Amino acid sequence: MSDRCTLIVNPVSGGYSETAVRAAVDALRRGGLAPHLLLTGGPDDAAVFAARLCAQEEHPFVIAAGGDGTVNGVLNGLEPGRATLGYIPFGTANVLGRELGLRSAGDAVARIVRRETRPLATGLLEGFGVRRRFFLMAGIGFDGQVVEGVRSDEKKRFGAGAYLLSALRTFAAWDRRPLEVEADGVAIPCHGAVICNAARYGGPFVLAPGASLFQDGFRVVLIRNPSRWRYLFLALRVVAGRGAGGGVSVLSARRVTVGGNKPVQVDGDFICHSPVTVTAEADFARLVV
Ligand SMILES: Nc1ncnc2c1ncn2[C@@H]1O[C@H](COP(=O)(O)OP(=O)(O)OP(=O)(O)O)[C@@H](O)[C@H]1O
CATH class of the missing domain: 3.40.50.10330 (Probable inorganic polyphosphate/atp-NAD kinase; domain 1)
Structure with a gap:
């Protein structure tokens, strides 16, 4: 080099x-x-x-x-x-x-x-007219809606607090529609999905233990219970370091297709609405470790 x-x-x-x-x-x-x-x-x-x-x-x-x-x-x-x-x-x-x-x-x-380097695995999200690579996660449903709903004036005034305000609005106008997810060809009915390429989410909080930047493939967190209180419970558990808990399935996959019409965020940026396909990419780059 x-x-x-x-x-x-x-x-x-x-x-x-x-x-x-x-x-x-x-x-x-x-x-x-x-x-x-x-x-x-x-x-x-x-x-x-x-x-x-x-x-x-x-x-x-x-x-x-x-x-x-x-x-x-x-x-x-x-x-x-x-x-x-x-x-x-x-x-x-x-x-x-x-x-x-x-x-x-x-x-x-x-x-x-x-x-010293290791091979970095990434994810590639593709939708209508959209092609975007990510290294942390792609979130479809609740977190996509929160990120989409962040208002730029609130972000300037409140910083990270703008995400909390958007989350409160998302809670108030709750979207109960189901989400069709297929992980490596297996259809799983759910309400929201976070396709994790790394274990942490939003800071120090571990959402997907076992997910790794160096592993080819994702840990897919599927929120199966459509209740908003289930999401609140999930967030509190993850922040407390206690894992996802009930009403949530976590599985491994390399290719995930998501149907419906729900907001999608990757690595914290709003990208598009579903349907999207997410594919794992091995050895995308050498990452200094
Ligand atoms: N010169 C610029 N002016 C305005 N925005 C920029 C500029 N350069 C980059 N950006 C945007 O700034 C956004 C935030 O940057 P970045 O994520 O690196 O910092 P952060 O939000 O403080 O960190 P983290 O994502 O780790 O919380 C990026 O999404 C990027 O698109």
Whole structure:
């Protein structure tokens, strides 16, 4: 692997500071790397920059410096099987950092310098006119509706509290419609689904023990009971670290099709409405661990 690497930095991610980026760049240089810095100017830039790097280099070494949204953007610009991906957690929830057990940005940089990697498995979501890669999860139903319903003015004023307000609205106008899910050819009636490529969800909370970024395939969490109170109970159990509990099925699958017409979020961004198909992709990139 060459010593050249490109840092794609999101200057609006929650933990960004010029000082922290400068410290990371200095530490990378001291570690013998030659970092080149690109700052995103808008939501689409991470993917555009990553795609450009893939057009220029056969095996680019790309470092996403931001939160999970920045990592998702970078992944959506890369070509399968060619890039090495590093991550410096400058985001808010930093779920990837938690999955990797990163202690700090400094720890992340030390690991990038060490350059130990493992093959990263991802998921590919396809719907009408939509094709989007994810590394954490795709949520269809309740959480898709919460993310779709977040209002930008509330997000500016209340930050993460805007998600709570959207959840309350979703609760008030409860959608009881069932969801048709087929996991590896087996039809399972349910009300909502979270297709997990990683164990954690929304921060430190473990929703799908056994799901792994390095494993080809998903753990699919199916909420079978349509009651809104069942969702509240599930959220409280997961936050308390007690697992999903009753009314929920968890199974392994590589290909999941979801019917109906329900909102879909991937890695925390609203994408589209179902129907969608989600496919596991092994060895999408080498991830620095
Ligand atoms: N220059 C920019 N201006 C506005 N938005 C941007 C810019 N660059 C990136 N974005 C968007 O900012 C969003 C949030 O970034 P990111 O997820 O990295 O940080 P975060 O929300 O603080 O962290 P986390 O997702 O870990 O909680 C991304 O979805 C990305 O599309």
